[in-house]
Amino acid sequence: MTAREPMPPFVHKIVAGRQLEMLRTAAGLTQEQVADACGWSQTKVVNVEQGAIRVRPDDLERLLGVLRPDDEQRRRIHEHVEAGRAPIPKSDLRWRFKGDALRKVVEMERSAAVMSSHSSMFVPGLLQTEAYMRHHFLAFRPALEEAEIERLTSLRLQRQRVLDNTDQEFVFSIDQAALARMGNMPGANEQLLHLLQADERPNVSLLFVPFAHGYYRGQEAQYSIFQYDADPTIHFVYVERYDGREVVSDPKHVAGVLDLWEEQRAAGLKAHEATPFLRFLSGASRS
Structure with a gap:
């Protein structure tokens, strides 16, 4: 720990x-x-x-x-x-990533008091198995070189170590569409079992929104919220879009995303329903 x-x-x-x-x-x-x-x-x-x-x-x-x-x-x-004003050592993990937004995310994943994330298209990176990562990277266009896939996989596995930080809280809202997109992907069942194991961590909460719950506002959004218990409390929003990434701290923008997050949390299954839901999907993926 x-x-x-x-x-x-x-x-x-x-x-x-x-x-x-x-x-x-x-x-x-x-x-x-x-x-x-x-x-x-x-x-x-x-x-x-x-x-x-x-x-x-x-x-x-x-x-x-x-x-x-x-x-x-x-x-x-x-x-x-x-x-x-403090400089960040060149040996820091952040410098192994490209782009200011992603570098900030790597820093915030390791230091925020609470990270809340909504995903509707893919399993969040901190919860992916190595097989899922590689399958995801192989789908990139233009195609990535094998050396680059190895580099990205290694970096993502290193980022996942933050889940061992027991004084941080991680909350993930995952739409069933993100799980359904795995289809017959090799290792799909192992990914579902991996989510089950992650949900057993004391500092990790998984919230799932099944298809049966129908439409909810912002269901297509991909974002993460990072909370710092400073004076005053500070929130950052990391947004991923088809045309790039962005870290936002403007209070008005952030307030809107915080409201959206509360709606999306309410749309999900209750905490005690997550495990039965995953076990159901895991059984279905084997059939």
Whole structure:
């Protein structure tokens, strides 16, 4: 059993920005007023509050002079800003992945307090068997070289180690369509049994939405929500689409996805129904 990793730098930047925004709101100031007081553009204030840029020490002191936090608030903001500047060692697993969004996901999988995921097209990567992974990678077009399939399989297996972090919670909502798409795939039954074993972990919950439950909003969506128990609580949404990946932290966008997630959780089977459902599918796949 292991523990989750510390909050990554980009999350610290978001937390610092949210705390600065809360201070500004509590002071009754607009972004334009703060920009005028600091001699900045309003765009710069927006970027600071969104964690989109690194804040220089002199800029931070100028901003805090306007917002006037108490000593404890000032200390926390300084800690997050400093942690947001920390470099990530080149030996870190994140650097073995391509693209900023996926690299952030790899970091969040290891450090978020709660990860919630909805999947309707395929079994979530953290729950896939090696045979399922290879079958999935073989379907890529243009076709992948064997060496690349080996690399991707090895990396995905390494990512799955986060399920051993018992101080993290993982909740997966899986539409029956994701399971039905396995068809007669070699190892399909083993994948179902693997899901059964995953559901026995104390920090993993599987929620299934069977075809019998009919339509529900957002059933085609593929996304994950990562929650950090900071002050304030921070959520990130990772979205996969046919044309790319994206990590979103905008509060309004995130709030909409959180509402969708609650609807999708309600559409699924109850926790005690998951195992009988999987056992039924497992038996059907053998016949």
